Amino acid sequence: MWESVKEFASEFFVTGDPLIYGADVSIVLSMIAIVSVLTYFKKWGWLWREWLTTVDHKKIGIMYILASVLMLFRGGVDALLMRAQLVMPEMQFLSGDHYNQIFTTHGVIMILFMAMPLMFGLFNVIVPLQLGARDVAFPFLNSLSFWLFFSGAMLFNLSFVIGGSPDAGWLAYPPYSELAFNPGPGQDFYIWGIQISGIGSLMTGINFIVTILKVRAPGMTLMKMPMFSWSVLSSCIAIVFAFPILTVTLALLFIDRYLGGHFFTLDGGGNPMMYINLIWMWGHPEVYIIVLPAFGIFSEIVATFSRKKLFGYKSMVFAMIIISVLSFLVWAHHFFTMGSGADVNAFFAVTTMLIAIPTGVKVFNWLFTMFRGKITFETPMLWTVGIIPNFVIGGMTGVLLSVAPADFQYHNSYFLVAHFHQVIIAGVVFGFFAGLYYWWPKIFGFKLNERIGRWAFWLWNIGFYLCFMPQYALGLMGMTRRLYSYGWDKGWFEMNLVSTIGAVIMGAAFLVQIWDIAHSLKHMKKDTTGDPWDARTLEWSIPSPAPFYNFAVMPQVTSQDDWHERKLRIEQGLEKPEKVELEPIHMPKNSGIPIVMSMFWFFVGFGLIFDWLWMAVPGFIGVIACMVVHSFNYDTDYYVTVEEIKRTEAAAGRVIT
Amino acid sequence: MSKQSVQGTADQHGGHGSLKSYVIGFVLSLVFTIIPILALENGWLDSDKRIIIYLTAALFQFIVQLFFFMHLKEEDKPRYNLMSLLLGLFIVFLIVIGSIWIMMYNMVAL
Ligand code: HEM
Ligand SMILES: [Cu+2]
Numbered sequence: 001m002w003e004s005v006k007e008f009a010s011e012f013f014v015t016g017d018p019l020i021y022g023a024d025v026s027i028v029l030s031m032i033a034i035v036s037v038l039t040y041f042k043k044w045g046w047l048w049r050e051w052l053t054t055v056d057h058k059k060i061g062i063m064y065i066l067a068s069v070l071m072l073f074r075g076g077v078d079a080l081l082m083r084a085q086l087v088m089p090e091m092q093f094l095s096g097d098h099y100n101q102i103f104t105t106h107g108v109i110m111i112l113f114m115a116m117p118l119m120f121g122l123f124n125v126i127v128p129l130q131l132g133a134r135d136v137a138f139p140f141l142n143s144l145s146f147w148l149f150f151s152g153a154m155l156f157n158l159s160f161v162i163g164g165s166p167d168a169g170w171l172a173y174p175p176y177s178e179l180a181f182n183p184g185p186g187q188d189f190y191i192w193g194i195q196i197s198g199i200g201s202l203m204t205g206i207n208f209i210v211t212i213l214k215v216r217a218p219g220m221t222l223m224k225m226p227m228f229s230w231s232v233l234s235s236c237i238a239i240v241f242a243f244p245i246l247t248v249t250l251a252l253l254f255i256d257r258y259l260g261g262h263f264f265t266l267d268g269g270g271n272p273m274m275y276i277n278l279i280w281m282w283g284h285p286e287v288y289i290i291v292l293p294a295f296g297i298f299s300e301i302v303a304t305f306s307r308k309k310l311f312g313y314k315s316m317v318f319a320m321i322i323i324s325v326l327s328f329l330v331w332a333h334h335f336f337t338m339g340s341g342a343d344v345n346a347f348f349a350v351t352t353m354l355i356a357i358p359t360g361v362k363v364f365n366w367l368f369t370m371f372r373g374k375i376t377f378e379t380p381m382l383w384t385v386g387i388i389p390n391f392v393i394g395g396m397t398g399v400l401l402s403v404a405p406a407d408f409q410y411h412n413s414y415f416l417v418a419h420f421h422q423v424i425i426a427g428v429v430f431g432f433f434a435g436l437y438y439w440w441p442k443i444f445g446f447k448l449n450e451r452i453g454r455w456a457f458w459l460w461n462i463g464f465y466l467c468f469m470p471q472y473a474l475g476l477m478g479m480t481r482r483l484y485s486y487g488w489d490k491g492w493f494e495m496n497l498v499s500t501i502g503a504v505i506m507g508a509a510f511l512v513q514i515w516d517i518a519h520s521l522k523h524m525k526k527d528t529t530g531d532p533w534d535a536r537t538l539e540w541s542i543p544s545p546a547p548f549y550n551f552a553v554m555p556q557v558t559s560q561d562d563w564h565e566r567k568l569r570i571e572q573g574l575e576k577p578e579k580v581e582l583e584p585i586h587m588p589k590n591s592g593i594p595i596v597m598s599m600f601w602f603f604v605g606f607g608l609i610f611d612w613l614w615m616a617v618p619g620f621i622g623v624i625a626c627m628v629v630h631s632f633n634y635d636t637d638y639y640v641t642v643e644e645i646k647r648t649e650a651a652a653g654r655v656i657t
Numbered sequence: 658m659s660k661q662s663v664q665g666t667a668d669q670h671g672g673h674g675s676l677k678s679y680v681i682g683f684v685l686s687l688v689f690t691i692i693p694i695l696a697l698e699n700g701w702l703d704s705d706k707r708i709i710i711y712l713t714a715a716l717f718q719f720i721v722q723l724f725f726f727m728h729l730k731e732e733d734k735p736r737y738n739l740m741s742l743l744l745g746l747f748i749v750f751l752i753v754i755g756s757i758w759i760m761m762y763n764m765v766a767l
Contacts, residue, residue: 328748
């Protein structure tokens with residue numbers, strides 16, 4: 001008996017690596033700490049009522065952001081481990097197998113469990129406020145999306161201590177990801193972690209498209225909508241059409257692995273290249289999905305801190321929509337070297353170069369918005385201005401890569417690695433940081449410290465250039481990606497050393513940001529105006545943080561940058577704050593079903609990973625049961641009384657007569 | 658109210674069709690299911706040409722679903738459903754034709 005338990009445990013848990021034992025201990029310790037703090041302060045009920053079951057888009061957004069910061073930490077540790085291994089030739093820090101696992105989890109976590117939720121967090125907190133809405137179109141679905149993402153992410157991260165991490169790269173190309181070469185549960189953790197959170201992403205996409213098209217404030221025509229909301233719309237269009245491709249592709253891979261299918265195997269009529277073709281039909285739109293909202297954020301920030309209307313609103317809208325459709329026409333540039341012939345490569349090279357045009361249009365729009373503006377450089381603007389040169393370099397190296405014959409040299413070298421980190425870190429992540437600094441007072445009711453924020457900005461940027469500029473050169477010198485060791489004879493040592501130093505500086509920059517948050521919390525100066533940056537769009541017209549129903553009175557929108565125009569009118573005495581009639585507000589009720597249903601999904605995934613049908617089948621029944629229970633639940637909404645609205649507004653310092 | 662109510666937005670699309678239209682739709686969808694089954698069971702035409710029957714029936718089935726159950730015709734003016742359907746079709750064709758094109762000329766896969 002004891003023997004068989006021991007044998008099971010030694011296969012089930014990952015053993016034999018001091019790093020992982022360390023992680024085990026810290027996971028257990030932090031679990032104990034969390035549970036005991038919650039119990040000691042009797043906060044379980046509060047946690048359940050206020051957060052776990054909430055359908056309030058602002059709270060869901062905050063949970064997304066929190067989860068993504070945790071994931072940024074995990075992915076960042078992965079990155080530092082890799083850079084430590086590469087710091088000099090013939091390092092003996094990580095074994096080859098371990099290195100493979102780390103670059104795989106790093107990639108998956110950073111894109112799917114860090115960038116995506118950070119982006120969804122910003123969607124959630126800001127879009128309804130910008131539109132003058134009281135919540136998203138489907139609040140219940142929204143909560144379900146979050147919890148599905150969360151269970152998927154937890155499932156994926158669990159592979160670190162149970163079963164073993166996947167090691168086939170962030171896109172898991174077969175044949176290596178097939179059963180024959182990769183029998184362990186790691187690859188199945190990959191499939192189910194992404195599948196479960198992928199359903200959540202798809203539903204978020206649908207939710208925000210409907211929200212943007214259907215729940216705008218009266219008078220806000222599409223062409224009066226703030227640019228961030230436009231960017232969310234274009235990103236969600238791409239989500240809705242791209243994510244099903246991912247789901248199907250991974251489902252086919254799962255069928256290969258679990259049911260002995262032959263879609264992507266080397267024998268039995270399968271073709272691994274079909275997988276590469278399919279996964280990039282999702283993969284390329286995905287990179288634009290995450291970068292479009294960052295473009296929206298820059299547009300808002302540039303206009304606010306230049307005290308000018310955004311230059312070329314219409315061209316910006318068209319550029320975004322064109323990008324979201326065009327991003328479906330370029331996927332083959334990720335496998336120019338696969339051998340599809342000159343026609344195919346030429347076609348996809350040209351479409352890829354075409355995308356650079358609308359992207360360039362945006363950059364010029366931002367520059368022209370700044371032209372003759374009264375620019376001030378608070379942290380959000382600092383990030384935005386810092387990003388422009390970064391993104392220009394990233395875009396231009398992208399165009400270099402898109403020259404198909406030349407790509408035979410660049411492909412899968414460190415040149416490529418540098419390209420995509422430049423657009424993703426210095427474009428997407430910095431963009432979301434800019435958004436966080438900008439909207440932080442709206443989300444939490446106080447500004448972050450400017451001085452520490454500047455330190456973080458400079459550290460991140462210096463670290464970034466030090467880390468990735470040498471990698472372009474290393475790529476041209478022949479260093480290929482996913483390499484875990486190299487010899488002294490290559491002459492790559494110095495640049496790798498610089499690169500690692502840059503990575504460490506970025507790690508320090510992250511810590512500075514955490515310190516910034518802690519410091520600003522401690523010396524909190526409450527934002528009483530609701531509009532600390534003197535900004536232009538509707539979210540700044542309400543108190544910070546926004547009351548749970550967002551708008552006590554529905555705004556009547558008459559123009560672009562409506563809040564700015566209204567402030568001007570009030571200043572010129574053209575608009576008197578008029579007497580308003582408050583009405584009861586119709587709001588959605590909290591629900592525990594999303595978190596419970598996602599837990600069942602977790603069991604489905606976990607059961608299928610270990611081929612434990614006794615766990616997967618009841619899990620699936622639980623999922624169905626949750627759906628049935630929810631569909632018979634008619635008690636989903638309530639009205640907020642006028643009294644309560646008055647009280648809440650008064651507490652936020654706003655008197656409504 | 659209608660625009661503001663958070664819950665209301667989900668079920669805003671106007672009419673839902675009558676009993677008659679549902680029955681017609683149901684019968685039509687059955688017909689387009691039975692035709693291919695009959696074709697298969699009775700071995701109409703030879704197997705190559707039979708595919709045309711299947712595909713035609715599938716196409717009509719698709720149209721029936723869209724008009725009788727998805728209410729594509731009854732949508733109010735900005736016709737978002739129609740637009741997303743067209744974009745969806747475009748993407749689907751892109752996936753299929755693109756994949757065929759890429760894989761057909763793939764010298765390694767041949
Ligand atoms: C002007 C715009 C861009 C162009 C022309 C471009 C072009 C390319 C090309 C041709 C490749 C494939 C190179 C190879 O594998 O040899 C590539 C890879 C990549 N690009 Fe871009 N790109 C652009 C913008 C972006 C943006 C905005 C993002 C993300 C936000 C991005 C993310 C990536 C990623 C993640 C990869 C590599 C993925 C992998 O192989 O694992 N790119 N890009
Ligand atoms: Cu691409």
